[in-house]
Amino acid sequence: MIYFDNAATSYPKPEAVYNKILKSMKEYGANPGRAGHKLALQAGRGMYETRELISRLFNIKNPMNVIFTFNCTDSLNLGIKGLLKRGDHVITTSMEHNSVLRPLKALEKLGIETTIVWGDSKGRVNPHDIEKNIKSNTKLIITTHVSNLTGTIMPIKAIGEIAKKYGIIYMVDGAQSAGVYDIDVENMGIDLLAFPGHKGLFGPQGTEGLYIGEGITLNHLKEGGTGSSSDSLYQPDILPDKFESGTPNTPGIIGLGEGIRYIFETGIENIRKYEKELTKHFIEEAIKIDGVKVYGPLDVEEQGAVVSLNIRDEDSSEISYILDEEYDIGVRSGLHCAPLAHKTIGTFRQGVIRFSFGPFNTHEEIEMCLKAIKKISDEV
Numbered sequence: 399m400i401y402f403d404n405a406a407t408s409y410p411k412p413e414a415v416y417n418k419i420l421k422s423m424k425e426y427g428a429n430p431g432r433a434g435h436k437l438a439l440q441a442g443r444g445m446y447e448t449r450e451l452i453s454r455l456f457n458i459k460n461p462m463n464v465i466f467t468f469n470c471t472d473s474l475n476l477g478i479k480g481l482l483k484r485g486d487h488v489i490t491t492s493m494e495h496n497s498v499l500r501p502l503k504a505l506e507k508l509g510i511e512t513t514i515v516w517g518d519s520k521g522r523v524n525p526h527d528i529e530k531n532i533k534s535n536t537k538l539i540i541t542t543h544v545s546n547l548t549g550t551i552m553p554i555k556a557i558g559e560i561a562k563k564y565g566i567i568y569m570v571d572g573a574q575s576a577g578v579y580d581i582d583v584e585n586m587g588i589d590l591l592a593f594p595g596h597k598g599l600f601g602p603q604g605t606e607g608l609y610i611g612e613g614i615t616l617n618h619l620k621e622g623g624t625g626s627s628s629d630s631l632y633q634p635d636i637l638p639d640k641f642e643s644g645t646p647n648t649p650g651i652i653g654l655g656e657g658i659r660y661i662f663e664t665g666i667e668n669i670r671k672y673e674k675e676l677t678k679h680f681i682e683e684a685i686k687i688d689g690v691k692v693y694g695p696l697d698v699e700e701q702g703a704v705v706s707l708n709i710r711d712e713d714s715s716e717i718s719y720i721l722d723e724e725y726d727i728g729v730r731s732g733l734h735c736a737p738l739a740h741k742t743i744g745t746f747r748q749g750v751i752r753f754s755f756g757p758f759n760t761h762e763e764i765e766m767c768l769k770a771i772k773k774i775s776d777e778v
């Protein structure tokens with residue numbers, strides 16, 4: 399299969415990731431932090447090495463401020479619900495995933511106010527529109543870094559500067575950018591960073607994380623065994639234990655570390671350059687096909703390796719099915735858990751067909767896909 403669904407999860411992974419996961423399970427598959435024997439200690443060291451690699455990638459000063467979660471939705475919920483309380487005001491955008499919008503909508507019932515800043519027809523958000531909506535009780539600004547619908551790159555550094563100017567906490571959803579675009583939590587003014595391990599970082603699913611900046615206090619959403627302070631019936635306050643109750647996905651996290659090593663060895667700038675080349679190739683040819691409408695900035699300097707399109711008024715799910723069944727091309731159709739983003743670009747009723755590329759895709763695959771799109775467009 400030609401796999402163009404990397405925005406959902408990257409596939410395949412570097413071979414070293416598979417090997418590392420299997421090795422950890424076969425040679426030291428113990429529970430880290432729960433015992434003092436050699437296997438438990440080795441597992442614990444493997445997890446800590448991954449924290450260090452994540453910290454190096456995102457310029458995080460203290461690896462203990464990296465919290466492992468089971469998906470990016472967990473990370474976003476922890477940051478949002480762990481921070482906000484009645485009377486607080488939040489600013490977000492229309493380009494967000496439901497992993498941001500649904501928690502905020504749920505919190506409105508508890509007396510928390512949300513302002514949604516709308517993007518333009520290409521999904522771009524103006525930082526000044528965010529600044530104009532700041533109130534005296536604004537506690538949090540939360541934005542995506544790269545849209546999962548249009549690939550639009552958000553100006554997170556400019557937004558971070560605005561947040562810092564007003565003393566507001568800034569949270570970034572790095573679901574579509576981590577491992578491809580530079581993220582520097584210090585330089586960009588990011589206080590909370592939710593990131594997936596299973597996309598651009600090449601880890602397996604279930605290896606996600608949340609960076610919590612120094613001085614940021616979050617309430618924990620669950621309690622349980624941590625392997626520390628076991629004499630107390632209360633959850634410990636130290637990081638990362640406060641937020642990591644229960645047995646972690648140790649083999650997965652160790653595999654994630656190997657995925658990040660691959661990024662350092664390959665060079666994040668080289669990964670980004672290659673994905674830009676694939677995206678540019680696809681956009682430039684797709685917009686020439688009769689009956690095809692492509693959404694987003696259509697400029698790889700403003701857009702990540704996510705491209706969405708429609709063929710005339712055809713149902714996006716039907717086109718996706720044809721690509722899968724007749725051409726063996728895997729893509730994503732529908733609303734992509736981002737209903738307001740679809741309303742922003744005018745595709746809420748039809749949805750779109752999303753193509754998302756990764757470093758293991760090829761220009762030959764792009765050409766084969768373009769030929770399939772043209773043939774489908776000619777036939778429908």
